[in-house]
Amino acid sequence: MSQDIADVLIVGAGASGAAVAWSLADTKMRIVCLEQGDWMNPNEYPSASLDWENRRFGSMGISPNHRGRETDYPINDQNSPIAVANFNAVGGSTILYAGHFPRFHPSDFRVKTLDGVADDWPIDYETLEPYYDENDRMMGVSGLAGDPAYPPKPQIMPPVPMGRSGQTLAKGFNNLGWHWWPSDTAIATEDYEGRGKCINLGACYTGCAQGAKASSDITYWPPAIRAGVELRTRCRVREVTVDENDFATGVTYYDEEGNECHQQAEIVILACNGVGTPRLLLNSTSSRFPDGLANRSGLVGKNLMFHPYSLIFGIFPDELDGYMGPGVCIWSQEFYETDESRGYVRGFTFECSRGRGAVGTAMTGIGYGRLPWGRDHHAAYRGLHKRLAGMSAICEDLPEEHNTVTLDPELKDSNDIPSPRIDYTLSENSERMLEFATERATEVLKSSGATDILVQCPISHGGWHLMGTTRMGTDPERSVVNEWGRCHDVKNMFVVDGSIFVTSAGVNPTRTIQALALYVADSIKQRLANLFD
Amino acid sequence: MGTRRNLVAKETLGETVRRTLVALLDTMIPADPGLGLPSASDGAIAESVVQSIRASSMRTIIDGLVFIDELSKAMNRCRFDELDPDVREEFFFKQKLDLRDSVRVLGSIAVHSYYCDSRVMNSLGMEARAPFPEGFTVEEGDLSLLEPVKARGKIYRDA
Numbered sequence: 001m002s003q004d005i006a007d008v009l010i011v012g013a014g015a016s017g018a019a020v021a022w023s024l025a026d027t028k029m030r031i032v033c034l035e036q037g038d039w040m041n042p043n044e045y046p047s048a049s050l051d052w053e054n055r056r057f058g059s060m061g062i063s064p065n066h067r068g069r070e071t072d073y074p075i076n077d078q079n080s081p082i083a084v085a086n087f088n089a090v091g092g093s094t095i096l097y098a099g100h101f102p103r104f105h106p107s108d109f110r111v112k113t114l115d116g117v118a119d120d121w122p123i124d125y126e127t128l129e130p131y132y133d134e135n136d137r138m139m140g141v142s143g144l145a146g147d148p149a150y151p152p153k154p155q156i157m158p159p160v161p162m163g164r165s166g167q168t169l170a171k172g173f174n175n176l177g178w179h180w181w182p183s184d185t186a187i188a189t190e191d192y193e194g195r196g197k198c199i200n201l202g203a204c205y206t207g208c209a210q211g212a213k214a215s216s217d218i219t220y221w222p223p224a225i226r227a228g229v230e231l232r233t234r235c236r237v238r239e240v241t242v243d244e245n246d247f248a249t250g251v252t253y254y255d256e257e258g259n260e261c262h263q264q265a266e267i268v269i270l271a272c273n274g275v276g277t278p279r280l281l282l283n284s285t286s287s288r289f290p291d292g293l294a295n296r297s298g299l300v301g302k303n304l305m306f307h308p309y310s311l312i313f314g315i316f317p318d319e320l321d322g323y324m325g326p327g328v329c330i331w332s333q334e335f336y337e338t339d340e341s342r343g344y345v346r347g348f349t350f351e352c353s354r355g356r357g358a359v360g361t362a363m364t365g366i367g368y369g370r371l372p373w374g375r376d377h378h379a380a381y382r383g384l385h386k387r388l389a390g391m392s393a394i395c396e397d398l399p400e401e402h403n404t405v406t407l408d409p410e411l412k413d414s415n416d417i418p419s420p421r422i423d424y425t426l427s428e429n430s431e432r433m434l435e436f437a438t439e440r441a442t443e444v445l446k447s448s449g450a451t452d453i454l455v456q457c458p459i460s461h462g463g464w465h466l467m468g469t470t471r472m473g474t475d476p477e478r479s480v481v482n483e484w485g486r487c488h489d490v491k492n493m494f495v496v497d498g499s500i501f502v503t504s505a506g507v508n509p510t511r512t513i514q515a516l517a518l519y520v521a522d523s524i525k526q527r528l529a530n531l532f533d
Numbered sequence: 534m535g536t537r538r539n540l541v542a543k544e545t546l547g548e549t550v551r552r553t554l555v556a557l558l559d560t561m562i563p564a565d566p567g568l569g570l571p572s573a574s575d576g577a578i579a580e581s582v583v584q585s586i587r588a589s590s591m592r593t594i595i596d597g598l599v600f601i602d603e604l605s606k607a608m609n610r611c612r613f614d615e616l617d618p619d620v621r622e623e624f625f626f627k628q629k630l631d632l633r634d635s636v637r638v639l640g641s642i643a644v645h646s647y648y649c650d651s652r653v654m655n656s657l658g659m660e661a662r663a664p665f666p667e668g669f670t671v672e673e674g675d676l677s678l679l680e681p682v683k684a685r686g687k688i689y690r691d692a
Contacts, residue, residue: 162674
């Protein structure tokens, strides 16, 4: 058993754990981070192999239940139309994300006031704005200034190329008079802070061998470690321990050899994502917290939000980008803000994607019945190759208490720690929004020249964004953490991942997760003298 | 940490089943000499398919292969792999509904192996190489297309 005491102990080295570690490093406190995964070796990413697409469906797949890495834990998501997608490693799910990097909008923090649904956040866009800016510099964001869907924000690097696919779709949006703009991406389009610029590998979803995509293992972690943060990999945390005064005393974890260890700490910060964090809290029971740590509100694990996605692709007569270039190119927020005449509240973003690889094209063709077997196979394939482009509609999911992360009564990980179980249903509002989004996407694809439309709604394996399960708020009976991320019930424990989201917005969450982590870190630094009051 | 899950099939294909597999692959994705395309039954591709079958899929595939071979023997009085290619394709399409699980699993594996083959990639106009380190060139695009979007002005709500 280790007897040393960390000033700050962070659980999880993904998007938020990396950001909070880096920010706190300048305090010179002793900071230790425990991560159950490994460091990744970019030389081993699939894009360095001819069969790169195949590995997307294997060890670099998005499902922890299918990819078979020993650093994963299983998740029972059978009772959900959307399956969880994640990655366990230094860098977390940023290893596999597309690098789509939108901010929330001012209205996203005021949904109750503006639209009469869910709850307002206890903070607003202006509060987070300087942390968005700081995170943009650390991650290296590319985009084009002046997007009329947003308040002004700085441009650090030029946007990723629109390509043939982006231009084709942009013309479709213009034909309809709808908004579109080059996407903000966490992809370096110029050499940036020691990282090479994007060379259009087209394999962002399986890790970026070039290092152009900003995964937090190559952005935040190197300077954090240089500043003295200790990062231990292959350490799987079982529970957070507490004393009789409701203070966290540290965590119990298993090291790579399966030895049970305890790390003491003055401050504990959870950064395990919207499923991993409630799982850890619910596994941390004691006489003081029989229903799970920091759970006197009963809200730990409740209000789980995904982003329901609809995927709409068109088949075009001319060659587009296909497998070349980052998956992201342009977005549209024409339908982002509430318009109740549409039959739902809140809104969504269209994220346009430029195409598919050769294998992905074949799988799409087979899945949608557009690619027959037999003598007609090759002609049909040529009608699809480099001719697919489209978009996903990422819809705002509103919090509902019956959407939950609990502990599965039977399923356990390889260390015998109870695994999470997901119970989730799509709301009527989400279903109406998905239907509307699919219809509008079909319109714009046809206007862009598509001759055939392929739809998957919702995307069944699209649970990339895990939010809401330890929500933020000022009322301890209606929230788990306060307005600066500290648990109401445990005054030396913080949460910085997507769990603390009050609402989900209709955009990818990583940029906001990291801005929140920097904001929580700054709040800690400003209150060091009376942090536990 | 626990032991790595065994994802590779332990069960192996017997000689007869393997012959049926090769014939079925040839039926699903035949060669097209005019396009310079091999059949999915080509030695390297077929071997890749066999090596890619996961333990969880092996039984489904074997059951399908045995089924179509037995049916061929009963209905055509010869093994599936002995049928004339045109007859074999017609027979395959007639039985496809009963074979759907096997075809779905095998088809997925087949295209993963087939469309990574250098000859296939070359035929499609792709360079048969890994994306990294050379990368690709993508057109920048015409940002003047944004003029009507800019002209419309702000669309976000103040809060």
